[in-house]
Amino acid sequence: MRKSKNEDRKRKNNREKLKTFYILVVAFTSSILVLSFGSVFAANYESERYRIQFGEVNIGGANLNSANYDLSVSLGQTAAEEFQSQGYIVKAGFQYLHSIIPFQFSITDVSIDLGTLSPNKPQTAQTTLIVSFGGAGQYQVTAAEENPLRALSGKTIEDTSCNGEAHTCTDTSAKLWTSNASYGFGYNMSGDDVPQDFINSNYYRPFPDLSNNEPPQIVMSNQDVGKNRQAVVTFKANISPSQEVGSYQTVVKFTATPSY
Amino acid sequence: MSKVKGQKYKSKVKNELSCHPELGSGSADSGQARMTEGRSRNKFGMTIVTFAFFLLTLRPVFAQQVSLSISPPLLELVIKPGKSVLIAYRIGNFGDPTIMKARVLPFVPVDSAGNIVLKEEFEGPIRFSLDNADIQLDQAVFLNTKASQQFLLRIRVPEGAPEGDYYYTFFGEAQPATGTEGTSASRAQARIGSNILITVSRSGRVDIKGKIAQFEVLSRFTLKLFEKSWRFFDSGDKIPVILIAANEGRNLVKPQGEIVLRGNFGEKATYKVHPQNVLSGSQRLLSATPSAEVNCDVKKPPAYCRRPISLLLSGFFLGSYKLSTTLSFAEGAQNVFAQTSFIAFPFKFVLGLFGALFVVALIVKRVRE
Secondary structure (H helix, E strand, C coil): CHHHHHHHHHHHHHHHHHHHHHHHHHHHHHHHHHHHCCCCCCCCEECCCCEECCCCCCCEEEEEECCCCEEEEEECCCCCCCEEECCEEEECCHHHHCCCCCEEEEECCCEEECCCCEECECEEEEEEEEEEECCCCCEEEEEEECCCEECCCCCEECECCEEECCEECCCCCCEECCCCCCCEEEEEEEECCCCCCCCCCCEEECCCEHHHCCCCEEEEEECCCEEEEEEEEEEEEEECCCCCCCCCEEEEEEEEEECC | CHHHHHHHHHHHHHHHHHHCCCCCCCHHHHHHHHHHHHHHHHHHHHHHHHHHHHHHHCCCCCCCCEEEEEECCEEEEEECCCCEEEEEEEEEECCCCEEEEEEEEEEEECCCCCCEEECCCCCCCCEEEECCCCCCCCCCEEECCCCEEEEEEEEECCCCCCCEEEEEEEEEEECCCCCCCCCCEEEEEEEEEEEEEEEECCCCCCCCCEEEEEEEECCCEEEEECCEEEEEEECCCCEEEEEEEEECCCCCECCEEEEEEEECCCCEEEEEECCCCECCCEEEECCEECCCCCCCCCCCCCHHHHCCCCEEECCCCCEEEEEEEEEECCCCCCCEEEEEEEEEECHHHHHHHHHHHHHHHHHHHHHHC
């Protein structure tokens, strides 16, 4: 009698264990399924070795060649060919430029917070510029500030001239800025397609000042087709003990354009 | 403290002993213990699932990102005064939701590498407007993530517009982030543009005045003798070639042609020049293909990494070589010709050989002595 009671309990216990196991499996599987749902994208096909990106929905297209000719074919593409109308000729469209990968420009962080500035303690902050292009090949990114870092009171932090004397930097030439007694606001570039005067992370330039009619300067450029060309911009500010306390702000314009 | 710990340990051991079927005091107690064990296992399982769920749902926090795309990337237009044309541009947003404006500004070429600078003020006779029902130029438009906006740009050339070229950039400008009070900050503003090259002509004829401004090889060793420059390379060196076309006419030109390399043993190689626009009153470095791969991501980058080049020749060169180029600036226009030369010799190999011979001679001399 006692033995059968024990067996009943054992069976009941086993059933409970099994039930718990099922619940755990179902909960875990559901959570995995829910978490693995991604966003739905347009018709891009890819594997480990290739990616077919559909810039436009075409009937078909190919690059054909023989000993005597090269022929690039695109069917169903709107404004695919050089077309003519009365009084004008327009040359546009991806067939004309093979721009299947669109010209794309990204800034990873648009709020570059330099924190609270203390005298003789340089503050730096970074953002990354990314350019992707599958079209005409060449591209450039220029930079310029609307005005120097300015507080509401109208006081400004002047643009840096770097360490000064032999190491005086300009809008077009980066120089060493390592001295904590050199004040101002400037930037350094590192990564793909950056100007060669940014020899290392200690080389800085001031931003061209648009309020002073200074022309924007090229901070990234390349002659070749590129995808995910990345460069890090390091902003640096250092103030003197006589600098008025305040919240200094400016807007830096980064303009990306493909080649003409 | 240690006493309390000891008591806890004893009670734990006692519990474990009472839960064990062979060491326990009775079956009823052991059943209860199993139930308790089952419940604690349930709790443990649920804790693991909850942790797994939270860990897997955690996403990294990113700062505000701007990512814009534009299409088409370039527009070339030859148009009569008094005519207008409608072009559809599309700007896409791959970043965070943003407010943006569409604008058109003139640009000027700044160097021979094809770079430009936008003027911040509009100028010129060409008139731009949007044919969209609800959007105007310079008007703020909200663009959600992964959304795009079509801009129907109307380009109108007034009747009295002078003939010539006018260069503009149509661009999308994201609104800069709002500043944070109490801290010093720089706000980045992203602008993405597409160039518009407009040739205004009544007859359709254009003013072609193209020439070759520079055609040479960049050599580390140049010898000037009898008013002639002799450029030397080591046989294994890569030969960088520079070809710059100048446009002195009123309209843009697109030169086409080739670069031909001829050796002193009759060998010949031809490189096709890519057709690229040379804007009115400017110069442009032209590129040719097939070019050797330029690898500047090394500790000591070669000299040709310091400036853009047209073509990089690679191979084993020996003797005197002649490079010539022929460019045609327009259909039916006279071809323009230029040439340069260089001498290649295995300097490094010969130096190495002499060095080795010298060392061998020294060793032989010592052995004899």
